[in-house]
Amino acid sequence: GAVVSQHPSRVICKSGTSVKIECRSLDFQATTMFWYRQFPKQSLMLMATSNEGSKATYEQGVEKDKFLINHASLTLSTLTVTSAHPEDSSFYICSARVETGGYTFGSGTRLTVV
Amino acid sequence: AQKVTQAQTEISVVEKEDVTLDCVYETRDTTYYLFWYKQPPSGELVFLIRRNSFDEQNEISGRYSWNFQKSTSSFNFTITASQVVDSAVYFCALSEGWGGSYIPTFGRGTSLIVHP
Numbered sequence: 001g002a003v004v005s006q007h008p009s010r011v012i013c014k015s016g017t018s019v020k021i022e023c024r025s026l027d028f029q030a031t032t033m034f035w036y037r038q039f040p041k042q043s044l045m046l047m048a049t050s051n052e053g054s055k056a057t058y059e060q061g062v063e064k065d066k067f068l069i070n071h072a073s074l075t076l077s078t079l080t081v082t083s084a085h086p087e088d089s090s091f092y093i094c095s096a097r098v099e100t101g102g103y104t105f106g107s108g109t110r111l112t113v114v
Numbered sequence: 115a116q117k118v119t120q121a122q123t124e125i126s127v128v129e130k131e132d133v134t135l136d137c138v139y140e141t142r143d144t145t146y147y148l149f150w151y152k153q154p155p156s157g158e159l160v161f162l163i164r165r166n167s168f169d170e171q172n173e174i175s176g177r178y179s180w181n182f183q184k185s186t187s188s189f190n191f192t193i194t195a196s197q198v199v200d201s202a203v204y205f206c207a208l209s210e211g212w213g214g215s216y217i218p219t220f221g222r223g224t225s226l227i228v229h230p
Contacts, residue, residue: 043222044159091157102149102161102164103149104161107158
């Protein structure tokens with residue numbers, strides 16, 4: 001089945017630094033990928049839609065300069081959390097739509113900013 | 115308005131009990147998909163089932179079963195003879211549009227705790 005690989009699974013960074021999270025579709029091409037954020041004990045909230053070869057579409061309230069999304073190829077989307085602060089600590093999950101319908105999700109990245 | 119409602123925030127059961135997780139959805143589309151995902155403590159989302167709006171047949175997969183009722187806009191999930199390994203957060207999600215073309219909207223999730 002369609003698999004999305006997400007790395008790293010966990011990252012701890014210092015406040016003020018930037019962190020890059022990668023999301024790769026392993027056995028299919030994903031022209032569109034999605035990035036979600038999940039706070040502890042809460043649901044998944046869509047942050048942005050990543051489109052290959054074009055700008056990402058951000059949901060209302062999501063700072064595009066804070067969360068930089070790049071979708072440079074049909075199999076790779078990256079989310080960079082710039083100048084991270086403790087309030088950015090969260091669980092980030094990427095997703096891609098598969099041709100047969102439905103969506104496949106990465107394993108998630110737990111970001112802790114100290 | 116919330117499109118997917120999971121009214122049960124947390125359910126606690128003892129092993130071997132049956133448990134039903136409720137999901138009520140809201141949509142004006144006639145074509146949509148409903149999903150259930152399991153999120154164990156490790157965090158990854160595990161796909162459990164996808165059901166399209168034209169298929170109201172209930173489904174059973176081992177100890178899992180799903181009851182889809184369009185009349186009440188519900189897509190409930192039952193675990194029979196629960197086990198400790200079933201402990202996780204379960205999310206119901208709705209994807210509207212033909213072929214589920216619109217990205218899923220998730221409910222708040224129900225945390226299931228199965229005690230030995």
